[in-house]
Amino acid sequence: MSAPGPLAFCLRLLRRQLILAVRRPIEIGNPLLFFAMVVALFPLGLGPAPDQLASFAPGILWIIALLSNLLTSDAVFRSDFDDGSLEQLLLSPQPLYLSVLAYIAAHWLITGLLLALVSPLFALMLNLPAGAIGSLMASLLLGTAVLSLLGCIGAALTVGLKRGGMLISLLILPLYMPVLIFGSAAVKAAVIGAPAGPYLALLGAMLCLAIALAPLAIAAGLRISIDA
Amino acid sequence: MSNATPLLAVESLSLERGGRELFQGLSFEVHAGHLFQVEGVNGAGKTSLMRILAGLSRYGYSGEVLRNAPLLYLGHQSGVKGLLSPRENLALHVSGQGSYTDAQIEPALAKVGLYGYEDVPSHALSAGQHRRVNLARLYLSDSPLWLLDEPFTAIDKAGVAQLEALLVTHVEAGGAVVMTSHQALQVRYEVRFLSLLEGVLL
Numbered sequence: 001m002s003a004p005g006p007l008a009f010c011l012r013l014l015r016r017q018l019i020l021a022v023r024r025p026i027e028i029g030n031p032l033l034f035f036a037m038v039v040a041l042f043p044l045g046l047g048p049a050p051d052q053l054a055s056f057a058p059g060i061l062w063i064i065a066l067l068s069n070l071l072t073s074d075a076v077f078r079s080d081f082d083d084g085s086l087e088q089l090l091l092s093p094q095p096l097y098l099s100v101l102a103y104i105a106a107h108w109l110i111t112g113l114l115l116a117l118v119s120p121l122f123a124l125m126l127n128l129p130a131g132a133i134g135s136l137m138a139s140l141l142l143g144t145a146v147l148s149l150l151g152c153i154g155a156a157l158t159v160g161l162k163r164g165g166m167l168i169s170l171l172i173l174p175l176y177m178p179v180l181i182f183g184s185a186a187v188k189a190a191v192i193g194a195p196a197g198p199y200l201a202l203l204g205a206m207l208c209l210a211i212a213l214a215p216l217a218i219a220a221g222l223r224i225s226i227d228a
Numbered sequence: 229m230s231n232a233t234p235l236l237a238v239e240s241l242s243l244e245r246g247g248r249e250l251f252q253g254l255s256f257e258v259h260a261g262h263l264f265q266v267e268g269v270n271g272a273g274k275t276s277l278m279r280i281l282a283g284l285s286r287y288g289y290s291g292e293v294l295r296n297a298p299l300l301y302l303g304h305q306s307g308v309k310g311l312l313s314p315r316e317n318l319a320l321h322v323s324g325q326g327s328y329t330d331a332q333i334e335p336a337l338a339k340v341g342l343y344g345y346e347d348v349p350s351h352a353l354s355a356g357q358h359r360r361v362n363l364a365r366l367y368l369s370d371s372p373l374w375l376l377d378e379p380f381t382a383i384d385k386a387g388v389a390q391l392e393a394l395l396v397t398h399v400e401a402g403g404a405v406v407m408t409s410h411q412a413l414q415v416r417y418e419v420r421f422l423s424l425l426e427g428v429l430l
Contacts, residue, residue, distance in 0.1 A: 002326065009324045016312075016320040023311045084305025085322050087284055091301055094324040227285055 009094045010102040017106030020079075027075065028110050031068040035115060038064045039122045050127045057126035058136070058187035065115055065140055066147060066180055072111050073151025074168055076103055077159045077222065086159070090226055096219040101211070104152050104218075112144025128191070135190035135200070142203040143183040149207075149214035150175045156221030160228045179206060233296050234259050235373045235404050236281065241291030243276055250276060251424040254291070260372065263399045263417055264406040268424045274408040275304065277424065278377045281406065297404075298325070299373040304381075306362040310351030314342055314361045317350060318368065328368055336367035341387065356382040363387075366394060374398065376407040389414070 004012065021028055042060055043053060080086040089099060119140055120133045128136065154172040158164030186199035234257035241254040250273030258264060268274050279285040281293060282301040300323075308317050318333050328336075337346055340360040345353065350361065359382050366374065374395075380388050388411070395405050396417045406422075413419050421429040 004324060004327045008327070012320055012324075013322065016316075016322070019316070019320070020309065020311050079309075080322070082305075083309065084303055084307040085309065087282075087301070087303055087305070088307050089322040090284065091282060091299075092322065092324040093298065099322075099324075223286065227287060 003093060006095055006098050009092075010098050013099055013102035014106050017103060018109065021106065021110045027072070028114065031072050031111050032114060032118060034068050034071065035064050035118075035122060038067075039125050042126065054127040054129060054191070057123065057128040058132070058184045058191060060126060061119065061122060061128070061136060062139075062143070062180055062184040062187065065112075065119075065144060065183075066176055068115065069111060069144060069147040069151055070169060070172065070176075073107065073148065073155050073172075074158070074165055076107050076152050076155045078155075081159045081225070086222065087226060090223060096222070097215045100152070100156075100215040100218045100222070104148050104215070107152065108145050108148040112140070112148055115144060116140035128187075131193070132187055132190035135196040136187045138200055139183045139186040139196070139203060142200060142207050143179050146179050146203065146206050146210045147176060149210040150179075153214055153217045153221060156218040156225060158225075159222070160225035179203070182206070232259060234294075235297040236299075236406070237292075237294040237296070238281070239292040239294070241277075241280065241289060241293065243273060243280070243289040245273065245276065245288075254424065254427060256422060256428045258373065258404045258406060260402045260404055261399050262404045262420055263395060263413075263415070264404075264420050264422050265413060266406065266408045266422045266424070267429075268408075272424050274424065275377055278303070278375055278406070278408060282375050295373075297373045298371040299375055300325070300365065300369045300371040301375040301377075302362055302365070302379060303377045306358045308350050308358045308361045311349065313347045313349055314353070314364070315346045317361055318364060321365070323365075325371065326368060332368060333364075336364040337361075339367050339390075340364045356384065356387075359383055360387065363391065366391075366398075372403045374403065374405045374407070376405065378408055378410075380409055380411055 046052060077086060116137050119136055123133050123136055150172055154168035157171065158168045182199050182202045186196040189199060190196045236258040238254060238256050242252040243250045266274050266277060280289055282299065314337055315333055319328055334346060337343065340363050342357060342360055350358065379391060392413055392415050396415050399405055423429055
């Protein structure tokens, strides 16, 4: 009855979070639905001129991805906090750094990854040139992972509050800005035929930094929230 | 016994909440074979004490808590996920203290009276059954030190008797238990009482 190794435990947590998500499909569907609705609204608001839409598309797609991430990150630790599982996680002999990464990985798989995979469809709705779709997917794959990591910092800090939604936005939006800037810049570069590589490399660097540091902040945030 | 390293040692612990002193200068040691029951009226600070002992509360108190053994803490909230079955709740538990196979989980669930409920979604279970899923962790645990906050809540009479027997088995096997409860324990074992105001009662 020995304790599982850290990696095995991480995979167990990942599996647990994915099972919980799959049994609540509405939470997987909501961000995608939000994305689809907002994309459908833009041509109505901006006017359906295809050229105009195409020039706004990189920014629009990235802003919606950011907002849908913001909407879902609030819930990452919420139910575990409410039912006491979070206490047990903090008392676990397993390294919290890795456990937290498993939670984030699960969040990214059911929000960011799915969003990146269906983004070509939305890109076509906004008349984004076909040549930029590769960069859009790549930038979303990297960028949403950073957003999930950052969003979970806010989630960890506000999980003890009844209504943390607004506070989480205030805390986290400034940190989201660089991701938005370089993410949409990568797509814009691809639209005009310039190489998107440098922007993607920067997003990759942000991802490395976030993977290294965000779990530390999240672990500390969770300990504070549980203590209160 | 006093020469051995205590599983848990508390040194002049004081806690103040909302301008009120809940306890002051509380010192005691929990050794293998000890069965402690924490006494106090509602609001006396029993749960606060348990959270400090477990290490969940890390600020706001003064004094020292030394933990020398792996511990199992069961709090007011069961930590049972409604969307998972009792079997999954135990197999995928976040505490990460063990890897349990079906051959271990099934007898543990049977012992807490959940035979036949292993694969029912937990949200279909009653409050008492939720608590029982959580108590099944005691049968699986190999942590020597158990911190139990009101373990008898929502448990029926037969379940309480069974749980008392389990606690005695655990302390006789060299474990230790610190628990809060308003019920008197019906056990043939020396129960040490801990009063938040007066310390260990002899």
